[in-house]
Amino acid sequence: MNRGFFPPAEPVSRLIDEFNKLPGIGPKSAARLAYHLLRMPEAEARSLAEAIIAVKDKIVLCSLCQNITDSDPYAICRSKQRDQNKICIVEEPLDILALERTGQYQGLYHVLHGVISPMEGIGPDDLKIRELLGRLKSGKVEEVILATNPNLEGEATAMYLQRLLSPSGIRMTSLARGLPVGGDLEYADEVTLGRALEGRREV
Ligand SMILES: [Zn+2]
Incomplete structure (x- = not known):
């Protein structure tokens, strides 16, 4: 039953959910971060997204020290x-x-x-x-x-x-x-x- 609570648009909810999975980020901080990103200039937001992808694509473990x-x-x-x-x-x-x-x-x-x-x-x-x-x-x-x-x-x-x-x-x-x-x-x-x-x- 809808009591009048309307969640944010789906892409925003999704972003909030993703932030919420991070250590030390509760639901309120997650929402704040998501809305902060919405206000960010396009180029900055893209740069952040690319940095996240780059750590996953380009980072490996050193075969010696495992760093x-x-x-x-x-x-x-x-x-x-x-x-x-x-x-x-x-x-x-x-x-x-x-x-x-x-x-x-x-x-x-x-x-x-x-x-x-x-x-x-x-x-x-x-x-x-x-x-x-x-x-x-x-x-x-x-x-x-x-x-x-x-x-x-x-x-x-x-x-x-x-x-x-x-x-x-x-x-x-x-x-x-x-x-x-x-x-x-x-x-x-x-x-x-x-x-x-x-x-x-x-x-
Ligand atoms: Zn090493």
Whole structure:
């Protein structure tokens, strides 16, 4: 029964629904964004739409570090300036951004693309661990830095890797305490994260 509520035109409703699927965007923000786009100059709206399509069309995972890149291998993996003997293991590509901002780290990275989470049915095989083991086989790596997030799942994942890698004899370190517990690396400020890197300890 129609009580007099008229939804927005179908293309607008559709856009609102799409925004509503994004993290941190509720129905009200979704509607606000959609109406904002409606007022946007045509060229700007097209540029936004093209940027969305480009990240899907042109982005692949680096065959070495598994970071998102538009050229495989990713720039850091190709760089002669980076220390090839160190690999810093992170959960997500965003963590690399956070660590790079500190300017303190000159080694390589490896992105797990998640954490072990029995609650969500995510096990070691769902992460990029096989790829990591493949990289370590070269024998060039002298230090592995476990930089998962300082929360329960991050710690459990680090512990799993520690046990898995300890027979290799590779030096393993983790970031120093002082990072906000329960938080994400990506939210830590550069100074805190830089200090945590500098003060990393053996595990
Ligand atoms: Zn790479």
